[in-house]
Amino acid sequence: MAALLSIGDFSRLTHVSVKALRHYHDLDLLRPARIDPSSGYRFYATAQGPTAQLIRRFRDLGMPLDQVRVVLNATDPTVRDQVIADHLRSMERQLEQTQTAVASLRQLLEGGGSPSPDVAFHTLTGTPALVVSARVAWDEAFEWLPDTLAGLRRDLGSDAGLRGGPDGALYSAEFFESHVGEVTAFIPLDASAGHVGGRLPEGPVAVAVHRGSLSELDRTYTALGGFVAEQGLGSRTRTAIQENYLVSRFDTKDEHGLVTEVCWPVLSTRGEEES
Known part of the structure; x- marks a missing residue:
């Protein structure tokens, strides 16, 4: 006969807190083997120890509880292994982001401030484009944008010959100021496409190319932005900033191989403008 333990004893046995055990019970993730009908006290079987430790291991790895539930309840090992593999890939991406952030922080602390920009000047002509706009939160943009651009690429489909330039996005002033605001994903079209979907903003911009993550x-x-201010070019602050993805994640899996063109709206280019 399996021995039953109080929730406190089971907590000590598994190193899972009483609070967490109660939460797992509420979520029907790890139910007690017995609940006393009069006192409501929870009792756990010693055989439940490995399950509690599995949950703790997955939580230590940051796996969301809904994914833990799928792993524990999976009758198909393929489903279980896929959930675990997906989470491990997510952790690897987070590790890469952390390593990049640490390297950047060290560079900043060692006096490696923002690079001196190689700035060009252009006038955007308001070309036609396939566009999708949405109100996007800052933390969701990195997922929303590639998913939306992938959808636009599917919409373009066999008409890829109408493409007029690289994928891009427009970011509203509110998006930067409030970390939630309008973002527009776009694929520019050749002028021969006529009026399809929408048109991109027009006007003078200062342009710098970013290489890397x-x-x-x-x-x-x-x-x-500092260059624009210091040169007295005047910034159209409420006009969306445009990014053109010259080499995007659709072209390379190497974050360091990405090439992004940043177009900063200005009032004047002091006669240095190029078409």
């Missing part, structure tokens, strides 16, 4: 893109923004 998008997590470092803020440094190019700081350099370019």
Whole structure:
């Protein structure tokens, strides 16, 4: 006969807190073997120890509880292994982001501020484009944008010959200021496409090219925005900033191989403008 333990004893046995055990019970993730009908006290079987430790291991790895539930309840090992593999890949991406952030922080602390920008000047002509706009939260943008651009690529389909340039996005002032605001994903079209979907903004811009991870893109923004201010070019602050993805995640899996063009709207280019 399996021995039953109080929730406190089971907590000590498994190193899972009483609070967590109660939460797992509420979620029907790990039910007590017995609940006293009069006192409501929870009792756990010693045989439940390995399950509690599995949950703790997965939680230590940051796996969401809904995924833990899938793993524990899976009757098909393929389903279980796929959930675990997906989570491990997610952890690897987070590790890469952490390593990039640490390297960037060290560079900043060692005096490696924003790079001196190599700035060009252009006038955007308001070309036709396939566009999708949405109100997007800052933390959701990195998932929303590639998913939306992938959808636009599917919509373009066999008409890829109408493409007029690289994928891109427009970011509203509110998006930066409030970390939630309008973001527009777009694929520019050749002028022969006529009016299809929408048109991109027009007007003079100062342009800088960022090479490398998008997590470092803020440094190019700081350099370019600072240059615009210091040169007295006048910034159209309520006009969306445009990013053109010259080499995107659709082209390379190497974060360091990404190439992003940042177009900062200005009032004047002091006669240095190029078409």
